Amino acid sequence: MSKEGKIVFCTGGGCTAKLGAGALSRILEKLPRGARDPSLLVGYDSRDDAAVYRITDDIALVQTVDFFPPMVDDPYTFGQIAAANALSDVYAMGGEVKTALNLVCFPESMDLNILGEILRGGAKKVAEAGGSLAGGHSIADTGVKYGLSVTGLVDPKKMYTNDSGKPGDKLILTKALGVGLICTANRVGEAAPEDMAGAIASMTTLNKNAAEISRKYTVHAATDVTGFSFLGHLHEMMGGKLSCIIDARMVPVLPGAEKAADDFLYTAAGQRNRNHTGPYVTFENVPFAMEEVLFDPQTSGGLLLAVLPEEASALEAELQAAGLPAKIVGEIIPKTEQEITVKY
Structure with a gap:
């Protein structure tokens, strides 16, 4: 102490x-x-x-x-x-x-x-x-x-499950990624104070507001992004019966996370996530630092929502108006040979 x-x-x-x-x-x-x-x-x-x-x-x-x-x-x-x-x-x-x-x-x-x-x-x-x-x-x-x-x-008729998405659904992420990388950098004295403050602000924010807003819309599936990473929890959402395309440029990332990845400040959990989920993922022109962000274990991460496509933009806008860094990051498609395709 x-x-x-x-x-x-x-x-x-x-x-x-x-x-x-x-x-x-x-x-x-x-x-x-x-x-x-x-x-x-x-x-x-x-x-x-x-x-x-x-x-x-x-x-x-x-x-x-x-x-x-x-x-x-x-x-x-x-x-x-x-x-x-x-x-x-x-x-x-x-x-x-x-x-x-x-x-x-x-x-x-x-x-x-x-x-x-x-x-x-x-x-x-x-x-x-x-x-x-x-x-x-x-x-x-x-x-x-x-x-x-x-x-x-x-209400059991209105509950969310993580693998009940439908082809065509848009995927919305309500918090930025990268807290694992930033906390690792902070432990070795390599994180900027403002970057660590941003990570703490994200981790201490309840998903209550995002969940309450989401109930106004047609959400077919939901999960929260925690230790198994964005891609790990996305793999669970696909449930072996769906595929998806992710636009990595739209994924919100905390300041300092990609720098930590470029500086090789990885977590063992992030590498376990890559080993487990990597075989289900194809990256197209995605920078390696961004790959690490997508495999980064999150603590108190955001919600990942599969939303009726015609309602997704309105939900994204309402979440953003509430002060959340929410973004439409991809869409679910019918099952293909490759489960998760991440483009940049």
């Missing part, structure tokens, strides 16, 4: 700490399924963002959990980022946040005031989401980890 009482650098913080998608899939596919509960509308076998369990014809529970080590020095900021990241899965399913439970791993030897700041940051975001912080669980550990278990509600 530093003299200022800040959290010391933690290797693999944020969503870079996730297990790789390939390794996780191999484990999950071996788990016993048991009898199918018809009220479990979305479970872990769908690779979706959260579980959805129907209570009535009009009400379903949305359940999710997420926690990770710190990726920034300030504990209050870390608490906000971790909470915003966990809350995002409810928004990606089209739901509203209702309750949250703290998940804490914390060393007994560390100043408890640091833990207090982490929890204060998390509580701020739960309140901003309109939810109630209802308790939690803590254990003594060798390192700091924090996150939330979140419960939301959604």
Whole structure:
């Protein structure tokens, strides 16, 4: 711990700490399924963002959990980022946040005031989401980890899933990419202060506003872009039955992210993402730094929405009017031999 009482650098913080998608899939596919509960509308076998369990014809529970080590020095900021990241899965399913439970791993030897700041940051975001912080669980550990278990509600007839897009749908990304690269650069003292400030502003922004705006439009599928990268989550959206074309020039990128990639400040998680998703992707004249941005693991990333084509421009404009860097970045097409084509 530093003299200022800040959290010391933690290797693999944020969503870079996730297990790789390939390794996780191999484990999950071996788990016993048991009898199918018809009220479990979305479970872990769908690779979706959260579980959805129907209570009535009009009400379903949305359940999710997420926690990770710190990726920034300030504990209050870390608490906000971790909470915003966990809350995002409810928004990606089209739901509203209702309750949250703290998940804490914390060393007994560390100043408890640091833990207090982490929890204060998390509580701020739960309140901003309109939810109630209802308790939690803590254990003594060798390192700091924090996150939330979140419960939301959604009308099962209006919920979003990640692989229900249709050919012709436009793809809209609501936040800029590159936080993993910028945080890596920051850990080695190579990120400009204003670039790190931009990454923090992005990570602490809830997807609440974007989700609420999106409900006015015909959204066929949605996911939030986190540790598996833009291309990794896009691969999940295609679901083995669709393909897509991405215009890399339209993808919003945080200032400093491409420079970090050019300076070879990669994350191990980014390379795992490339190894897992790369075989499904064809790049056409895309600069290597931009490839790295597209494989970069995001912490508290934006929503990726598959929208009825005739409504996409209006949704993009309303998201931008709300202060979000949202852009139409591509479109879904019928399944072809190449799943994802990225042009520049």
